[in-house]
Amino acid sequence: MPSAPLEAPPFECRCCGDCCRGFGGTYVSEADMARIAAFIGVDAADFRQRFCQPSGRRWVLTQAASGYCVFWDRLCTIHPVKPRMCRQWPFIRPVLRDPQNWRSMAASCPGMRSDLSEEAILSAVRSALDNGGD
Numbered sequence: 001m002p003s004a005p006l007e008a009p010p011f012e013c014r015c016c017g018d019c020c021r022g023f024g025g026t027y028v029s030e031a032d033m034a035r036i037a038a039f040i041g042v043d044a045a046d047f048r049q050r051f052c053q054p055s056g057r058r059w060v061l062t063q064a065a066s067g068y069c070v071f072w073d074r075l076c077t078i079h080p081v082k083p084r085m086c087r088q089w090p091f092i093r094p095v096l097r098d099p100q101n102w103r104s105m106a107a108s109c110p111g112m113r114s115d116l117s118e119e120a121i122l123s124a125v126r127s128a129l130d131n132g133g134d
Helices: 030-040 044-051 084-088 093-097 100-106 118-130
Strands: 052-055 058-061
Touching: 030 044, 044 052, 093 100, 093 118
Parallel strands: none
Antiparallel strands: 052 058
């Protein structure tokens, strides 16, 4: 007797880069900046000056003229050291405050399931954050 198909995961990255475009910028911590600077071989202060801009009291990665992150070139060029915000996507804390955030993000991310119940969304995000998210 054939087994029932496994349910698709809530998110499967399609490497499309849609999450690397616009949407208010990618926040970077001091640790993120130090890791990326070392990876690309520049001084941390030089990195901040060349590749970041202030957003309130925090820093975000700059965007290229294309509207994509400055480190996007058909794939993430800093993938091994990408910022925490990118590593967590789409399992981010704002979804816990309002699951509608998941649905808003899913409208522009082909890898996110949009057919999940609110309970399934919250469960998936909590689980991801508990198992390695920050």
